[in-house]
Amino acid sequence: MRTQSLDNFCAWIEQTPLSQTIQVTAWSVPAVQTIHILAISAIMASVLMLNLRLLGVIGVDRSIAEVSARIRPVIWWTLPILLVSGVLLIVGEPVRSLENPIFQLKMLMLISVIVLTLAYQAPLNKNSKFWDGGGRRSITIKLISIVSLALWIAIVCAGRWIAYV
Numbered sequence: 610m611r612t613q614s615l616d617n618f619c620a621w622i623e624q625t626p627l628s629q630t631i632q633v634t635a636w637s638v639p640a641v642q643t644i645h646i647l648a649i650s651a652i653m654a655s656v657l658m659l660n661l662r663l664l665g666v667i668g669v670d671r672s673i674a675e676v677s678a679r680i681r682p683v684i685w686w687t688l689p690i691l692l693v694s695g696v697l698l699i700v701g702e703p704v705r706s707l708e709n710p711i712f713q714l715k716m717l718m719l720i721s722v723i724v725l726t727l728a729y730q731a732p733l734n735k736n737s738k739f740w741d742g743g744g745r746r747s748i749t750i751k752l753i754s755i756v757s758l759a760l761w762i763a764i765v766c767a768g769r770w771i772a773y774v
């Protein structure tokens with residue numbers, strides 16, 4: 610999606626002192642990309658562990674609430690690092706990402722997976738055994754974890770793909 614106001618916004622960002630500094634400092638983009646990639650490793654490792662537990666593949670001797678409480682902080686603390694490093698990459702070259710449909714798709718998927726994660730975590734605050742046990746809830750949480758994993762993997766692919774569109 611490309612609009613006149615988005616063009617103007619990108620042109621304004623390019624003129625800011627922060628953007629100008631990033632544009633003339635050769636090491637800044639690779640340094641920020643490295644931080645972004647390290648944060649991706651942390652979040653994807655946590656997401657994989659959590660979702661494998663939701664699928665009942667690993668750690669079944671611990672409740673979903675227990676595993677979730679251990680892993681969730683890594684996800685929530687890594688997201689701000691991804692946000693800040695991602696915003697710095699945008700500020701350095703706004704048109705490359707903000708006007709890129711793959712970047713827009715990546716942000717949509719990111720918001721969707723955050724909402725999905727908050728939605729299945731919410732019942733655990735009232736009842737820590739909510740997702741444990743068999744029956745319909747067990748199928749629901751497995752389906753949620755498959756959608757969640759698919760979204761996270763698609764977000765990584767989209768992040769890399771931005772450079773080629």
Ligand code: HEM
Pocket residue numbers: 642645646649652653688691692693694695696698699705706719761764765766767768769770771772
């Ligand atoms: C939180 C908000 C985020 C923002 C604003 C953001 C923004 C960006 C930007 C602007 C780029 C540079 C794209 C380019 O110019 O080629 C990028 C790269 C990338 N992002 Fe993000 N991102 C965010 C979160 C994430 C998340 C959660 C993941 C995956 C778990 C992710 C995965 C990637 C990948 C794999 C790359 C390519 C890195 C490379 O090849 O150097 N990003 N991101």
